[in-house]
Amino acid sequence: MTPTGRAHKGHDGTVDLLAQILDGTKELRGARAACAGREAFFEPSPMSEPQQHRFRRRAAALALCDECPLLPDCRRWLASEPRSRWVGWTVAGQLITAGAS
Numbered sequence: 510m511t512p513t514g515r516a517h518k519g520h521d522g523t524v525d526l527l528a529q530i531l532d533g534t535k536e537l538r539g540a541r542a543a544c545a546g547r548e549a550f551f552e553p554s555p556m557s558e559p560q561q562h563r564f565r566r567r568a569a570a571l572a573l574c575d576e577c578p579l580l581p582d583c584r585r586w587l588a589s590e591p592r593s594r595w596v597g598w599t600v601a602g603q604l605i606t607a608g609a610s
Contacts, residue, residue, distance in 0.1 A: 542579045543573040543574065543576055543577035543579070544573055550570040550573065551599045552598065567599055571603075574599070574602035580601065587601040
């Protein structure tokens with residue numbers, strides 16, 4: 510479940526985990542992240558997603574991050590996370606790839 514009480518379908522629970530982390534992160538309380546309610550932009554691509562759609566979706570996610578006042582907090586949080594958990598996701602203004610360190 511997300512903080513809004515709505516469940517996400519078609520993923521392994523990572524969206525819910527990210528929503529809970531963002532909701533419970535001390536630095537983010539009282540502020541609204543640009544990604545709130547827009548989780549679909551940040552999720553890994555389904556195999557059936559056309560490449561052009563994937564590029565547009567990722568560009569939209571990166572643009573949201575670039576404008577977000579909480580981006581520095583997100584980046585600090587991401588630095589403390591095992592990056593392997595987020596491969597394929599757009600997180601803290603970057604697309605996490607398997608070779609990322």
